[in-house]
Amino acid sequence: MAEISLDRHEAAPGVGQLDTILPRIAEEVSGLTGQGRVADYIPALARVPAERFALSVNPLHSEPVHVGDHDTTFSIQSISKVFTLTLALQRFEGDLWARIGREPSGDPFNSLVQLEHEEGIPRNPFINAGAIVVADLLLTCLEDPLHELVTMVSKLAGSKIVVDGEVALSEAETGYRNRSLAHLMKGFGNITHDPQDVLDVYFAQCSLAMTSDQLARALGYLANDGVDPASGERVLEVSQARRVNALMLTCGTYDAAGEFAFRVGIPCKSGVGGGVVGIVPHHLTACAWSPGLDATGNSVKGRAALEHLVTETGLSVF
């Protein structure tokens, strides 16, 4: 295994107590059952029991720790936007940032309003419009983006990851707003392929099924200056990893990004399947999952769990 650049930071004191901290967090968030609403725009998401909860933590200096339903797969949904952005940063040779902004939107993840005023340039890669442009870029630089994505994510997760076919079909059947976004951007010239081909990639990426353990492990490179801690292989350049983290902090949880930064204070990315990943650079990655969502589409228990985690371990980027 290649050397990992950890020498700048010692393990934080709280990390040694994760075995006792995680069950305590599970107990604390259990009081929030019933507060969120499970996404119901497709049947496969609607039928997931609201009380499910998992928290997986992958410290860079010690063994992974988890609590709850850590080996249950769930739909990663918008968390996939981190992986497709990573793939585009690796493989797209043009100027990605000429086509996608880097500012928080302050609007819901599937909003169309800013696009009309801003000439089809999405605010950032973590709202739907931005991820749809990323999918378009991937079609430009890769023969089979979905295959490359699944291969990359499986390697990072350390096990075979698959697209949930039922979810992908339902995403396509119900994705009217996403189709509107793609066609509006096509009208502005910011989608270069057939919108249907672009949406096929987008709907499939949203439908990847993963466990919290797999997600926490797969995102280790973002805590480790771009190097996958498990394989020692470089996934992103140091500066690219830093930028993905910056975008997660400012844009990863849509119009709740300010509230997340205020309460949790680490780069996070959420999805409407109820997953939330968090990165503490040079220390750990975490993935919380619980399907009950707040009005902004973020997991209620997921946010609370990450808030407890940073409070109890004393880890933060601030």
Ligand SMILES: NC(=O)CC[C@H](N)C(=O)O
């Ligand atoms: N926030 C999300 O997870 C959004 C993903 C969802 N499939 C959509 O496109 O609307």
